Amino acid sequence: MSEPLDMVVIGSGPGGYRASIYAALRGLAVAIVERSDWGGTCLNRGCIPKKDWHHSAKTLAKSDRFAERGIAGGPLRGDLAAAWQHQEQVVDQVQDSYIKFMDRLGVRKYRGHARLDFEGNVAIEGPDAGTVAARKVILATGSRPMPLAGVEPVSGRVLTTDMLFDEPAPPAGEVIVVGSGVIGTEMAFILGQLGCSVTWLATASPMGKSSFTPQARKVLEEKLAEYGMDWQVGGRLAATRVAGDRAVAELDDGTTHEADWILLGTGREPVTDDLGLDTAGVATDAKGYVQADTARETSRAGIFAIGDCANPHQTANHAMADAEVAVKNILHQGSAEADDAAVPEVVYSAVEMARLGLNDDTAEDAGWEPAVGFTSFDTNPKALGLDADAGFTRLLVDMDEGTLLGGEIVGDNAGELVHVLTTHTDPETALARIAAGRFNHPAMAEEVLNSTETLAANWGLGPKIFEE
Structure with missing residues (x-):
């Protein structure tokens, strides 16, 4: 085995990418392992494409006032298919810049599925199969849509947000959006402006279970109403099924709703399975999150965990903040502590x-x-x-x-x-x-x-x- 690297990062989302860049800029020999798309969920099916769509949605929402501003030629209308193509172009461009920047800094890139072994080395299966040794390891494996009992995703009919960006979007049509948290609140508004007729099913008012103040939620609800958005507070999603060319949502209060397709905005879970955590002595909690202290170090000394796989806030902002804390402690033990409350939370909706x-x-x-x-x-x-x-x-x-x-x-x-x-x-x-x-x-x-x-x-x- 060759001389160990200073650090190996598993996962190339905002936390993993930030950790690798932050460390490389400070002179560490770094490698990063990615089993799917460079940039992870945030770049390929999360933060970046959603913000691209949000800009379009916000422009469309404000277009009713264009005439009084001296802008003629309306009304504007949304085109979901064109919007999907545009975000793909943005994602490709950003991904290319990510890869080139890592190359310039000498970050080694490996493709494949990574697992930890007993000694804390990183064993890779896939295109770049082999074992990489490092003095420190950072787990940045992110999250995925949380599975729901009775709900089976179906391409083109019952979609997670990952599926919405991983494959061309279905025709706009009638859409059921499920969820009143960040994902549901953002996507209901966005799809409503991009030509979809949205039925929004929620168990609470938009962002009603968040830490935002009542004043903030009131402004949100007023703007949603101004742009023609409504939500139905009722039962929880119990099951979905496809009937012909329609998707059906069944709630636990006995009501049903049908549309051309359903978008599930019902939360995410950490990706921590099949990583060799037990073998390496890395503990997880009952929900599957890697347990990490305020230095973002796990129960196995020298192995750190950042972002969605370890932080229930599950935001790109927290992942990037975690990355800096972890690398600082790798450089100088005890030099930094995570403060989740100091990291901004942002919602992009009406x-x-x-x-x-x-x-x-x-x-x-x-x-x-x-x-x-x-x-x-x-x-x-x-x-x-x-x-x-x-x-x-x-x-x-x-x-x-x-x-x-x-x-x-x-x-x-x-x-x-x-x-x-x-x-x-x-x-x-x-x-x-x-x-x-x-x-x-x-x-x-x-x-x-x-x-x-x-x-x-x-x-x-x-x-x-x-x-x-």
């Missing part, structure tokens, strides 16, 4: 919603005295000019010390605006840094500054925030 940190309830449970700074986009000049006046910025701080506990931004480009908060990583000084910042005018980001100044005025935090 309105964008972004949050991080604690909400009112969790802040009080943790013993803080929360105070709120709130400003709306309905008077922001940039937002008004973009027809983006729905939404707000909302900051949560400790009223005694001015410590930033959490933040929420709802509105156009919330997923970009939230970085005004995430780049100030010390919660004790974050608001002081924002208050001392310089902002473009007009800009929607100014509302983060305005929320900070509102906090200072309303809660007597001027001396701390303005460092007076």
Whole structure:
């Protein structure tokens, strides 16, 4: 066996790719193993294609107001088949850039299914079969659609979101979208704008079980209604079947619904089977997640786990944050700890919603005295000019010390605006840094500054925030 590498990463999604690049840029000898498509779920059937579709959906949704803006020639209409082809082009281009960047950095790439052996080496089956030894290993094997009892995916009729992007989308037609979490809330809006007639089946209101505030969920529901989206809160999906050229959804309350096809937005599970975890002494929990500590190290020293296979948040953002924590600890043991609450969560639907940190309830449970700074986009000049006046910025701080506990931004480009908060990583000084910042005018980001100044005025935090 040749000299061990510094690090082998199993899985090339956002966590695995980020870990390999982050480590290679710091001089480590790195290899990455992928059994399917480079870029994993996020690039090929998740974050990237969905955001491509979301941009189209948002443009279509706003097109009713184009005439008053002096844009003639409507109305616009969605074309799901063309949208599918467009996201494929984007995915191919991004994938090509990923591969070229890894090559430039000297990251070794192996194709095949990887398993850990007793000694912690990585045994590969497939095109690049062999055994790779490394001083450290990072598991970044991601997630897959969670199977449901009584529900059998059928190409073109009963689809997971993976299937929707892995094969050309079915004709738009009538579609049943199942689920009220992130996936269901995003895809119901997107498909509704891309020419589908959507029946949205949910067990709660959109994002009703999330950590977003009631104010945020109210804006979401108002924008969904404005764009003609409705949802039915009722029983859980108990079974699906195909009857001729129709797909039928049966709920546990006895009701049935039929459409041309069904999209399942009902959650995902970690991919941790058939990886040799037991052989290597890597523990998992009852739900199959790899157990990892705040350094993202597993029960087997030298083996780390990041992203969806180990983190129940199951977002690309958390996977990338996990990757940095793991690599930092590989470089210098004990140098970094994961803080899931500091990682933004973003939803791309009829309105964008972004949050991080604690909400009112969790802040009080943790013993803080929360105070709120709130400003709306309905008077922001940039937002008004973009027809983006729905939404707000909302900051949560400790009223005694001015410590930033959490933040929420709802509105156009919330997923970009939230970085005004995430780049100030010390919660004790974050608001002081924002208050001392310089902002473009007009800009929607100014509302983060305005929320900070509102906090200072309303809660007597001027001396701390303005460092007076």
